[in-house]
Amino acid sequence: MAAKYVILPCNGLDKEAGCLARELALKMAAAMDGEIICPVLYQTAPSRYASLLQEGNLIVIDGCATRCASRIAANNNLKISRKITMAEEAKKRDYNPGPDWRLGAGAAAFVEDVWRSWQPVFMEQGAGRASEENTGLFAGPVEYAIHRHDKFIFRVPLEGFYFNENDCWVQVEGNRGRVGISDYLQQNLSDITFVTPPDPGTEVEQFGEMGTIESAKAVYELVSPVTGRVVAINEAVLEAPELINENPYEKGWIAELELTNFEADREFLLDGRRYLEVLKEKVADFNAGK
Amino acid sequence: MAETTFMGVPRDKITWAPVIDYTRCNYCLECAKFCPHQVYEIREEEPRLIVANPNNCVVFCRACAKTCGPDAISFPEKSRVLETIKALRQQEGGK
Secondary structure (H helix, E strand, O other), X not given: OOOOEEEEEOOOOOOHHXXXXXXXXXXXXXXXXXXXXXXXXXXXXXXXXXXXXXXXXXXXXXXXXXXXXXXXXXXXXXXXXXXXXXXXXXXXXXXOOOOOOOOOOOHHHHHHHHHHHHHHHHHOOOOOOOOOOOOOOOOOOOOEEEEEEOOEEEEEEXXXXXXXXXXXXXXXXXXXXXXXXXXXXXXXXOOEEEEEOOOOOOEEOOOOEEEEEEEOOOEEEEEOOOOXXXXXXXXXXXXXXXXXXXXXXXXXXXXXXXXXXXXXXXXXXXXXXXXXXXXXXXXXXXXXOO | OOOOEEXXXXXXXXXXXXXXXXXOOOOOOHHHHHOOOOOEEEOOOOOOXXXXXXXXXXXXXXXXXXXXXXXXXXXXXXXXXXXXXXXXXXXXXXX
C-alpha cells in the first residue's frame, strides 16, 4: 500500500537546480497523490501545514548543496522520510544544471529520469535496501576508554574496533565488517538529522565515499575505513538517525560490508588505543583554534 | 593547529586541499564559516576568499564542498592521493 507523502521542495528559483526540484515535486505530487509544502509559506505560517505533516511521510527535495529545504526541515524538527538532492542526481547523470533559473533543453527528460529511478522506492515499501536481520554477529564493545574535556566525554572502544584518521570505524568479525562514525565525530556534528547510506551491493574502496550523514550544521561524507561490498544497511538509523548520537558504536552502526582486503586495509587503520591518542590531539587542537 | 602527519606521512607532502573555481564562487562564504580548521581566509580585496592554509585541510574531508551551493569547490582525486600516501609510507618503511 502506498504511503501518503508530503513534499517539501527547494524554493531556490534563482538557479536551475531549484527549478528542477520544483519540477520533480510537481511530478511526484501528481503521481503519488501527494501534497506540496511551499517553503516560503511554511516559514511564514507553519500551522497551515501542521496536519499534513502529522499524517504524511515527508520527502525533502533539495536543489543544490545549500540544502535550504533540508535546513527548513531541521530547523523545525521535521522528521524526513526520504531526501533527494537534484545537484547530486545531476552529477550521477552527467546533467549540467545552468547557473540561472531557466531550465535547459534536457530538463524535462532529466526530471523524468530522476522520477523513474525514485518511483520504486516510494511505491514499494523498503525497496532498494537490504533488510538483513541483525544476526548477533557483532557484539557491543566490552570496554570503553574515556577522554574528558570540559563537559564533553568522548568514548573509544578498546577492542575489536579499528579507526581511520577521518573518525570512522570498522568492527571486524571474520570477513564481515560493520562501519560507523566515532563518538568524537558525532559530537562535533551535533544532532544528526539524516543518513544516506551506500546502496547494498556497492563496492567500496578504503578511504572511498560510503554515504553521507547530515546534521543541522553540515553534511559529512563517510570515509570508508575498509574495502569491500556493502551487504546490509542499518535500517534503524534511517528511521532514527539520533541513534548515532545516542551510541555510535552499537545501535548507530551504518553499514555492513563483506571485507575483501582487510589485511592490507589494516595497515592504514588505528586500533582503539592509538585512535584515543589521535582523538586527544584533535580535541586539544580544536579547542586551541577556538 | 594543523595535523603534522596523516597516516604517518608528513602532511605537507600530501596535496589534499580545496580548489576554488572563481567563475562559480558567489562569496557566500558558507565554506569558510563551516571549516573549523582555518583552511580558508576571507579578505577585503578580490578574490575575497582564498585557500590560505591548505595543509590545515583534513585529508579526505570534503565537507566544505558539500556546503557550496554553486558547486565551486573541488578536491584532488582521492585514489591518486591515497596512492601517493602509500608510496610515501613505503619509502619511509624502506629507509
